[in-house]
Amino acid sequence: MYFVSLLLVHVCLSLGDVEDVQLAARRQPDTRLEDCQTLTMTNLASCEALREEAHAMRSEAYSAVDKADLIREQAYRVKDEAYGIRDEVFQARVRELDARRALETTLVETIAVMKSQATACNLYMQEIRATLTSLDRDMGDLKDELGDVKDEFGDVKDEVGVLKDKVSDLKDGVGDMKDELGDVKDEVGDLKDDVGVLTIKVNDMKDELESMKEESTETQSGELIPAVRVQQISTHGDYTADKAVDGNVHTLSHTAQGRNLWFRYYFASAEKVGAVKIINGAIDAKYYARLNGVRIVVMVNHVQRVPCHPDSITIRQGTGIGAQTYLVECGGVNGLGVELNLDTTTALGAYLELREVEVYAG
Numbered sequence: 001m002y003f004v005s006l007l008l009v010h011v012c013l014s015l016g017d018v019e020d021v022q023l024a025a026r027r028q029p030d031t032r033l034e035d036c037q038t039l040t041m042t043n044l045a046s047c048e049a050l051r052e053e054a055h056a057m058r059s060e061a062y063s064a065v066d067k068a069d070l071i072r073e074q075a076y077r078v079k080d081e082a083y084g085i086r087d088e089v090f091q092a093r094v095r096e097l098d099a100r101r102a103l104e105t106t107l108v109e110t111i112a113v114m115k116s117q118a119t120a121c122n123l124y125m126q127e128i129r130a131t132l133t134s135l136d137r138d139m140g141d142l143k144d145e146l147g148d149v150k151d152e153f154g155d156v157k158d159e160v161g162v163l164k165d166k167v168s169d170l171k172d173g174v175g176d177m178k179d180e181l182g183d184v185k186d187e188v189g190d191l192k193d194d195v196g197v198l199t200i201k202v203n204d205m206k207d208e209l210e211s212m213k214e215e216s217t218e219t220q221s222g223e224l225i226p227a228v229r230v231q232q233i234s235t236h237g238d239y240t241a242d243k244a245v246d247g248n249v250h251t252l253s254h255t256a257q258g259r260n261l262w263f264r265y266y267f268a269s270a271e272k273v274g275a276v277k278i279i280n281g282a283i284d285a286k287y288y289a290r291l292n293g294v295r296i297v298v299m300v301n302h303v304q305r306v307p308c309h310p311d312s313i314t315i316r317q318g319t320g321i322g323a324q325t326y327l328v329e330c331g332g333v334n335g336l337g338v339e340l341n342l343d344t345t346t347a348l349g350a351y352l353e354l355r356e357v358e359v360y361a362g
Contacts, residue, residue: 131333132310138331139309222274222361227337229266234258236351244281244354249321252281252355259344261352264299265359266337273298273330274362276308276338280315280324281353288324289315290351294342296328298335306333321355332362 232241232255239254241263255261276296282288292315297305308330316323330338338359344350 128306131306135310135331138329142329225267225271225273225359225361227265227357227359228268230357231264231266232352233260233262239353244357247356249279249355252353254281255352257351258349261342261344261350263340263352263354263357264337265339265357266299267335267359270334270336271359272332272334272362273308273338273359274332275330275360276328277356277358277360278313278326278328278340279321279355279357280326281355283321283324283355284319287353288319290353291315291324291326293344294340294352296330297339297341298330298333299337299339300333300335302336305339306335308333308338324355330362 227245230241230245230253232253234256235241236254236256239252241253243251244253244263245265253263255263278291278294278296280288280291282290291313293312295312296308298308300306308328313326313328316326318324340352340354340357342350342352
């Protein structure tokens with residue numbers, strides 16, 4: 001704006017100079033003519049020369065006037081251009097102010113959206129706290145139920161002990177019969193056969209009791225939710241993720257060594273998750289600790305995760321399928337699938353091995 005103002009002042013001064021030149025050019029021939037009239041007849045020839053010179057000067061003056069008019073027209077055009085530049089600068093400042101107002105409005109709206117999102121996050125955190133409190137209560141109930149199951153198995157053990165005593169008494173009676181009834185070997189042989197059958201039954205009962213002991217802490221309710229798709233973060237060799245859901249305990253999935261490992265089990269549609277059953281991929285004492293620290297979460301959607309249990313899996317001592325089978329209750333959380341996470345702080349990372357994964361409705 002300052003440059004435009006200086007340009008306007010210069011144009012105005014130029015126009016004033018042109019008008020002064022025009023006025024002087026018009027007055028100069030008239031002055032010479034007045035001087036010529038005062039001359040005497042004796043100087044007529046000189047007067048004629050002066051008149052011709054005046055006419056020549058008048059022609060030059062008219063030419064100068066034409067040039068001055070041309071300069072004045074150019075000055076007016078420069079003036080108009082200067083006003084145009086001033087108007088463009090003014091319009092540019094108006095557009096800049098409009099842009100600043102629009103930016104301020106956008107910032108105010110963005111701040112309002114961020115406040116709304118912060119409020120939604122606070123509500124979500126309150127829901128999570130309420131869910132954790134409910135899970136704590138459910139865990140207390142489950143512990144009580146587990147105590148009742150242990151008491152029932154104690155009673156079964158007592159009954160097995162009584163049965164063993166009876167079998168022992170029966171064996172003692174058979175021995176006495178052998179000493180006293182040597183002449184009835186056939187009948188004693190039949191009794192031996194009966195005792196053998198009874199022994200087999202007792203052994204079968206022992207096997208059943210051992211199986212019940214292994215499953216005493218691993219009970220589940222609800223129907224099995226089949227997996228329509230499984231994934232793992234990486235694959236070691238040909239131990240692919242689908243081998244953890246093929247129903248064969250002799251196969252397993254196995255990730256490559258790394259950190260922040262995960263295994264995902266997807267449902268066909270949203271389901272309420274009651275419990276997740278996991279058979280450790282390593283059932284021998286050398287490697288079964290690899291499952292230690294695994295956490296199970298329900299995938300509510302593609303972003304939100306809800307923990308099944310506040311604690312991670314703690315490995316039990318013991319080898320074999322029964323000892324390395326774990327059941328984690330999820331309390332009926334609704335989701336699209338479950339995810340097993342293993343985060344390690346070691347520099348080299350760890351492995352995630354799974355022999356079988358089963359999810360039951362809640």
